[in-house]
Amino acid sequence: MSILTSPATIHVGREHYRVLALRRIALLLLLAAALFASVCVDMALGPANYTIGEVLSALFQADQVSDQLRVVVWDIRMPIALMAVTVGASLSVAGAQMQTILANPLASPFTLGISAAASFGAALALVAGMAILPIAVNYMVPINAFAMAMAAALFIHFASTLRGVTVETIVLLGIALVFTFNALLALLQYLASEQALAAVVFWTMGSLTKATWPKVWITAAVLVATIPLFARQAWALTALRLGEDKAASFGVNVRSLRLRTMLTVSLLAAIPVSFVGTIGFVGLVGPHMARMLVGEDQRFFLPASVLCGALLLSVTSVVSKTILPGAILPIGVITALVGVPFFFVLIFGSRRRAW
Amino acid sequence: MVALALQDVGAAYGKRPIVSGITTELLQGGSLTALIGPNAAGKSTLFKRIAGLLSGPGTVHLTNATSGKDAIRYMPQDTGGNAVLTVYESVLLAAKQGSGWRVSDQELAGIDEILAALDIKALAFRELGELSGGQRQLVAIAQALVRKPEVLLMDEPTSALDLYRQIEVLAFMQRRARSAGMAVLIALHDLNHALRYCDHTIVVADGRMQASGPTAEVITPQMLREIYRVEARVERCSRGRPVLIVDSTAA
Ligand SMILES: Nc1ncnc2c1ncn2[C@@H]1O[C@H](COP(=O)(O)OP(=O)(O)O)[C@@H](O)[C@H]1O
Ligand SMILES: [Mg+2]
Numbered sequence: 001m002s003i004l005t006s007p008a009t010i011h012v013g014r015e016h017y018r019v020l021a022l023r024r025i026a027l028l029l030l031l032a033a034a035l036f037a038s039v040c041v042d043m044a045l046g047p048a049n050y051t052i053g054e055v056l057s058a059l060f061q062a063d064q065v066s067d068q069l070r071v072v073v074w075d076i077r078m079p080i081a082l083m084a085v086t087v088g089a090s091l092s093v094a095g096a097q098m099q100t101i102l103a104n105p106l107a108s109p110f111t112l113g114i115s116a117a118a119s120f121g122a123a124l125a126l127v128a129g130m131a132i133l134p135i136a137v138n139y140m141v142p143i144n145a146f147a148m149a150m151a152a153a154l155f156i157h158f159a160s161t162l163r164g165v166t167v168e169t170i171v172l173l174g175i176a177l178v179f180t181f182n183a184l185l186a187l188l189q190y191l192a193s194e195q196a197l198a199a200v201v202f203w204t205m206g207s208l209t210k211a212t213w214p215k216v217w218i219t220a221a222v223l224v225a226t227i228p229l230f231a232r233q234a235w236a237l238t239a240l241r242l243g244e245d246k247a248a249s250f251g252v253n254v255r256s257l258r259l260r261t262m263l264t265v266s267l268l269a270a271i272p273v274s275f276v277g278t279i280g281f282v283g284l285v286g287p288h289m290a291r292m293l294v295g296e297d298q299r300f301f302l303p304a305s306v307l308c309g310a311l312l313l314s315v316t317s318v319v320s321k322t323i324l325p326g327a328i329l330p331i332g333v334i335t336a337l338v339g340v341p342f343f344f345v346l347i348f349g350s351r352r353r354a355w
Numbered sequence: 356m357v358a359l360a361l362q363d364v365g366a367a368y369g370k371r372p373i374v375s376g377i378t379t380e381l382l383q384g385g386s387l388t389a390l391i392g393p394n395a396a397g398k399s400t401l402f403k404r405i406a407g408l409l410s411g412p413g414t415v416h417l418t419n420a421t422s423g424k425d426a427i428r429y430m431p432q433d434t435g436g437n438a439v440l441t442v443y444e445s446v447l448l449a450a451k452q453g454s455g456w457r458v459s460d461q462e463l464a465g466i467d468e469i470l471a472a473l474d475i476k477a478l479a480f481r482e483l484g485e486l487s488g489g490q491r492q493l494v495a496i497a498q499a500l501v502r503k504p505e506v507l508l509m510d511e512p513t514s515a516l517d518l519y520r521q522i523e524v525l526a527f528m529q530r531r532a533r534s535a536g537m538a539v540l541i542a543l544h545d546l547n548h549a550l551r552y553c554d555h556t557i558v559v560a561d562g563r564m565q566a567s568g569p570t571a572e573v574i575t576p577q578m579l580r581e582i583y584r585v586e587a588r589v590e591r592c593s594r595g596r597p598v599l600i601v602d603s604t605a606a
Contacts, residue, residue: 013470013479014463017443020480021458052428069473233449241438242483245431246407249499295449296439299456308504 012243024300027293031307035085037313042081043073045321066110083211084317084331085310086219087272091279092286092309093223094269096301097230099287100237101258102167108287110280112170113177114149114155118273119204120181121148123178126199127192141203145274151265154176156161160260160262196323206332208317215275222271226264227302232256234298241296285343292347312339356384356519356536357420357505359405364413366397366404373400374562377413382555384419384505384536387529389549389570391542392559393583398542401559402429402508405540411449416552420505430495432511442494443479444468444485487513498605500531509541513548515592521545525564526553547572550589550597558582558606571597575596 040059044050050058050069056064091109098107109115121144123129132139132147155177162169185204189197230237236257238246244254269283272348286309287301293308294300311336320334358365359382365375374397382388387433390398403409406429422427446466447458455473470476475493478486486494492515499507509528513521525541529552532539540557543549549556549570558565560582566573571589579587587601 013443013461013467013476016480017447019461020441125481229458234456235448235453238438238440238448238454241440243431243446246498247494249429250502251425251432252448252452291439293443295441297444 004198006174014023018057021300024294024304027301028300029306031293031304031311033107035307035311035314036066038311038318039081039085042084042314042318042321043170045318046072046077046131047326048072072350079211079213079216079315080208081317082216082277083219084222084313086216087208088286088309088311089275089277089306090219090223090268090272090309091283092290092305092312093230094265094303095309096290096305097237097261097265098269098283098288100240100296100298101261103241103243104167104171105288106284107171107174108280108283109273110175110278110283111178112265113152113181114269115280116178116181116274117152118145118149119200119269119278120276121184121274122203123144123185123188123192123200125150126203127188127196141180142274145277146270148181149273150266152181153270157259157262157266160201161259163246202330203277204332204334205265205277205330208276208331209326209328210276219275222267223306227306229264230261230298230302234302237261238296238301240300253258261314277332279313279332279335281339283315285339288343312342357419357426358383358416358417359506359538359540360416361405362416363409363604364401364411364415366400366409366411368409369398372411372562373397373502374404374559376402376411377557377559379557379564379566379567381488382540384537384538385533385542386538386554387525387552388534388538388540388541388555388557389543390559391544391549391554392565398485398559399432400562401543402510402540403448403540405429405506406508406547415558417506421553422503422505425502426505427508428499428502429504430510432514437484440483441480442475442483442497443470445483445494446497446501452500452502465501466497472531473497474523477585489517489520490514493520493524503535504537506538507540508537511542511544512549513567514544521548538563546579546599550574550599574599 040052042331044052044055055073058069062070093110098112099105123142123143125140131137136143156170156174159165159173164265164316170221189200192200236252239250240254241251247256287305290301290304294304316331316335316338318330319338320331323329348349361572364374364377390600392398396483400409405415407424408429413474417426443466448467450462452468470479471491473496478490492512496512506593513524516524525548528539533535553570555568556570557567558573558578564577565582572587575588581587584605585601586603587599589597589599592598
């Protein structure tokens, strides 16, 4: 009987696993390198095109380049290029963990209504000049967007604390929120002046051009603060993907893990959408790319989600500058146009079938 | 050696009581106990209650356990889940819960050992989604055993296995229980398996305990008529083993 396998052959699986892990680390490094390259290209492109060499000099030998080059790279283009990185990473990680805790491949900040809520909040400011929180009136638009996004996320969060509410219910609730906020937004647009309407449409398309260093720092800080929270729960979060019962049988407190993760994810998703508007695609597709590349062990899946989201949005930023010379197209629109073909290639070319 | 006994144990989902009044004799480490009963009798619910995943009245007495509340492990019936993970990773995942990111050679050796013992080394680097129901069940057993439980509650672990695998798994669990001093409770539908492999048998129906004791004393024509509504005999086969033969459904 095969149960008596000789111990001499037993080590094979262990070595195979080590190779698998190394291959994943290599993939992560490759993604990181691609991201760095994409950010450099992003900073080279613009009304005045620079070479990658010039960008690198401005980055690493700032005192030896012309003032103009330094100002353009550091003060104008870098905030935008890094905003693409932090926003892409945040939305992708938020989507990854929403998909994980809700056991649903369609979960993302966009599909759960968080983006739609932010758009409505922004439109309230742009159309009606109405501040939800009476603070910092100069920043009424992002603050309104953030308040509504957080309200939507917290609504979802508290709904999930109710007894008998399943993950399917949560996803349905999210979709109901999308419809509600889209209807409210349409109502505002209908009532808006032509000028305000244009501003709302522009905002909801999502754009990185409003990026500033403080916004970059805030999104980066939230990202850096939340990732360790997920990292500490890496095994438990991965176990959740085997099903609730299985995770519980491993000793995971499923309910508490779900609620805490939901709360963290809310913040992670609400901040970037309130700064850059609706960029729906990254939060949905970033995690799927990561999953197809490295699987769902969160020790690899989490960094891969960060990198895939960041890379996706950074590449999109490059593309949005190159389609029409001299014009920067709204990134929210371009993300889907760039991401979809890439996504198709991954889906149909991949051996892995997630969901 | 570890020993488990239930005293007037019950469990509820919300306010709705599902099982109540379950009392057993001492179930010793090294023994196999069958938990039998019709569908929806409350077997899974009782297991979750024993494992502490549900609360309820009564006491679960656990003696001589060395690993505290981690001593009892429940292996769920549901083998679903569609995570993008290899079999090897999914077993590692079970082993690593609650510990750090770093994986030691020793931990990996433990996984190799358990996969080899269950004869599923060939599946190690297949994705969970590619497995058949029976293969998933074997992986679930590996996930349960890799944590070295002292009391293991297996919820219908053989339901999707072919005949060879059913026998192999039960015989394996019997040896494993004896060698590790582990108390194993198995929810089963095949009463011949209970007769052959399990020292004790607990019968539940409608959430109440109907009988509990040595298997041969519990599985009787009268019990089968009352609980399972079949006319059946337990006879000795030509090798002297008790065998259950069902004649018809009860009138
Ligand atoms: N999560 C749940 N919430 C409410 N009732 C449940 C739940 N799970 C099971 N039940 C009910 O508890 C009873 C016993 O179920 P279960 O323990 O799964 O039976 P068994 O495992 O013996 O087939 C059934 O009537 C079932 O409908
Ligand atoms: Mg059951």
